[in-house]
Amino acid sequence: MKLTTRTAILWYTTIATATISALPHHTPRDDFDWAMYHCSPDDPLATLPTPTYGAENRSWMMCAELTIYAPPSFVYYALIDYNSYHLWNTFVTSVFNLPPNVTTTPNDVYVGMPMNFVVAGMNGDDDPTVGESQEIVTVLRAPPSPPTGGDDNDDDDAPHYRYLMNAWRSDSYVEGEFVVAEHPNILTPVEGDEDGEEWTRYVSYETYYEGAISDYIRSYQPRLQVLFDRQGGELKAYVEGLWQARRRGMTEE
Numbered sequence: 674m675k676l677t678t679r680t681a682i683l684w685y686t687t688i689a690t691a692t693i694s695a696l697p698h699h700t701p702r703d704d705f706d707w708a709m710y711h712c713s714p715d716d717p718l719a720t721l722p723t724p725t726y727g728a729e730n731r732s733w734m735m736c737a738e739l740t741i742y743a744p745p746s747f748v749y750y751a752l753i754d755y756n757s758y759h760l761w762n763t764f765v766t767s768v769f770n771l772p773p774n775v776t777t778t779p780n781d782v783y784v785g786m787p788m789n790f791v792v793a794g795m796n797g798d799d800d801p802t803v804g805e806s807q808e809i810v811t812v813l814r815a816p817p818s819p820p821t822g823g824d825d826n827d828d829d830d831a832p833h834y835r836y837l838m839n840a841w842r843s844d845s846y847v848e849g850e851f852v853v854a855e856h857p858n859i860l861t862p863v864e865g866d867e868d869g870e871e872w873t874r875y876v877s878y879e880t881y882y883e884g885a886i887s888d889y890i891r892s893y894q895p896r897l898q899v900l901f902d903r904q905g906g907e908l909k910a911y912v913e914g915l916w917q918a919r920r921r922g923m924t925e926e
């Protein structure tokens with residue numbers, strides 16, 4: 674998929690408005706040091722805690738970690754721009770059933786917001802089966818708003834942050850059993866090559882907690898891991914494309 678500069682700029686305009694009107698901000702519990710977490714590629718079933726369910730009774734997870742050459746705020750907003758998932762994601766191919774008062778994403782996304790995911794590829798690339806899951810937004814640790822009333826609203830003036838984070842949890846039942854699982858995305862700033870440049874360490878995982886149904890879904894773990902890695906790569910390509918388009922736009926001005 675190729676994004677035109679125009680699309681990117683329109684998208685960025687939405688983002689800028691969202692930042693200034695200060696999106697609902699909800700910080701995850703502070704008894705875990707979220708910014709420290711990494712995937713454990715050598716141990717496919719290693720688990721990390723989640724904001725809603727914590728550390729107890731973790732069973733298994735899938736986890737993707739990579740560096741995205743765009744600022745954390747860009748990655749943050751792409752992840753909660755659910756109406757645009759169809760543009761980049763071949764795993765969660767679209768998000769629907771947003772509440773009636775949510776007319777645009779990411780602007781109107783709030784903690785507690787219910788949504789439905791359309792998921793593809795669970796049984797392999799050639800399998801046409803499309804699944805569905807019900808989810809609820811649980812954490813929105815948004816970028817700090819740029820200071821108002823200064824000489825300009827340059828992002829560089831924004832107070833610094835150690836990490837950004839958004840998360841959603843399953844609100845689905847499979848075979849009549851509630852699926853206890855949550856999906857955090859943790860975005861930590863990493864220094865780029867050039868002065869002041871800031872890229873993103875993306876750590877995205879979904880932890881499943883003990884229970885009859887998580888044991889059953891566990892058989893999908895290797896496939897879900899493949900899909901999670903691919904989703905990370907697709908997000909990277911999409912966000913880096915938007916960021917580069919925005920940079921070109923700024924140099925042309």
Ligand SMILES: *[C@@H]1O[C@H](CO)[C@@H](O)[C@H](O)[C@H]1NC(C)=O
Pocket residue numbers: 729730
């Ligand atoms: C963990 O599992 C045990 C045994 O099923 C249960 O008693 C306990 O409440 C669970 N802990 C949490 C935090 O859910």
Ligand SMILES: *[C@@H]1O[C@H](CO)[C@@H](O)[C@H](O)[C@H]1NC(C)=O
Pocket residue numbers: 772774775781783
């Ligand atoms: C939509 O409704 C929910 C729940 O009633 C509320 O928390 C949220 O702030 C509303 N969002 C907007 C954009 O009005």
